[in-house]
Amino acid sequence: MGTTFLLSGCTFKDIDKRAFVTSIGIDQSETSDKKYKVMIKVAIPKGDPKQPESDFVILTSNTDSITEGLSLMKSQIDKELVFGHNNSLLIGEQLAKSNIQPILEFFVRRPDIQMTSYLSVARPNAFEVLNFKPAAEQVSGNFLKSFFDFSKTESPYIDSLFLYDAFRRETEDGITIAMPIVEKKKTQLEVDQIALFNKYKMLMELSSNESETFRLLTTGIYNGNLNVRNKNGMYIINMEKGKSKYKLKGQNRSIKANYTIKIKAIIEEKIDGLAIISKSEIAELRKQVEDKIDAEATDLLTKIKKQNLDPIGFGLRYMSRDSENRKMDLWDKNYPKLSFNIKTKVEIKGTGLIQ
Numbered sequence: 001m002g003t004t005f006l007l008s009g010c011t012f013k014d015i016d017k018r019a020f021v022t023s024i025g026i027d028q029s030e031t032s033d034k035k036y037k038v039m040i041k042v043a044i045p046k047g048d049p050k051q052p053e054s055d056f057v058i059l060t061s062n063t064d065s066i067t068e069g070l071s072l073m074k075s076q077i078d079k080e081l082v083f084g085h086n087n088s089l090l091i092g093e094q095l096a097k098s099n100i101q102p103i104l105e106f107f108v109r110r111p112d113i114q115m116t117s118y119l120s121v122a123r124p125n126a127f128e129v130l131n132f133k134p135a136a137e138q139v140s141g142n143f144l145k146s147f148f149d150f151s152k153t154e155s156p157y158i159d160s161l162f163l164y165d166a167f168r169r170e171t172e173d174g175i176t177i178a179m180p181i182v183e184k185k186k187t188q189l190e191v192d193q194i195a196l197f198n199k200y201k202m203l204m205e206l207s208s209n210e211s212e213t214f215r216l217l218t219t220g221i222y223n224g225n226l227n228v229r230n231k232n233g234m235y236i237i238n239m240e241k242g243k244s245k246y247k248l249k250g251q252n253r254s255i256k257a258n259y260t261i262k263i264k265a266i267i268e269e270k271i272d273g274l275a276i277i278s279k280s281e282i283a284e285l286r287k288q289v290e291d292k293i294d295a296e297a298t299d300l301l302t303k304i305k306k307q308n309l310d311p312i313g314f315g316l317r318y319m320s321r322d323s324e325n326r327k328m329d330l331w332d333k334n335y336p337k338l339s340f341n342i343k344t345k346v347e348i349k350g351t352g353l354i355q
Helices: 066-076 101-109 126-130 142-148 163-171 208-217 279-306 314-320 328-337
Strands: 018-028 036-044 055-063 080-082 088-092 118-123 178-184 189-197 202-206 221-230 233-249 256-270 339-348
Touching: 018 126, 036 066, 036 126, 055 066, 055 126, 066 080, 066 101, 088 126, 101 163, 118 126, 118 142, 118 163, 126 178, 142 178, 142 189, 189 208, 202 208, 208 221, 208 233, 208 256, 208 279, 221 279, 233 279, 233 314, 256 279, 279 339, 314 328
Parallel strands: 018 080, 018 088, 088 118, 118 178, 256 339
Antiparallel strands: 018 036, 036 055, 178 189, 189 202, 221 233, 233 256
């Protein structure tokens, strides 16, 4: 007797029947009766792979939930929406200042959205940033990703944030969220500021100089710049590499964060002429740079502490030590009393090509 096997049909769809989403944006709804304006950026492939110009379409929907918004967009395009290639999640500035917890939890629950997607605050809103079209881009959406990809940029101002890390910071005690700001200017995108959040909303933003200092205190920097003026003129110091580490010392009533910062630098430019820079002048500059970084780092840490924010994770470090008394409620009482001791060591390797 013969045997008959029943095989289910294959659900695979041809590539030309798929629409690849590269970026997702969430703004506050423009209509009073809706909560979100949900947007997706869909790449439109070109026939010639050597052609550097890319094209895209932005689908939008005003809804009360992100799920509903993405579902409604299926009726706006004749292809199946594929989210597996998404690399950027943008939250409009106005929405970021209200509540981002539901947004983070939605994206984390979606199995087809990468946990390594980059999160950022969009200024003035997510639609303006998504709608930006660079002069040359092979795949729509990669230009935005390249801002945060360490292999493509070494800006000292950008502190990239992955989706998985944002969710960890939102749910973990002792650490809060730090997210880059992507600002749409007239003809370009600019990423040189960092937004600081508590567990659910944006409370403050750092200037460009403060963002550079924040990077130095966390992940380290490459090719940062520092201006120093003394009796001999103005000098531009290139910080080729900077890194830091800290230890928490003391007991409950007197806790101190002892920071050690190490920087390798060169004197890149002297504004007031091309005179030879002596060894004694280099030593004086080194001391000036150390004092300036000590002061800027202390001021920034104190400013962040006054807002009761902890993007560096002092609380997490504190509670990770072996002690029964080191609980979150105790840390909340002691964090306002935390003091900082910054010790910077600068090595000025030379004066560029002019010796």
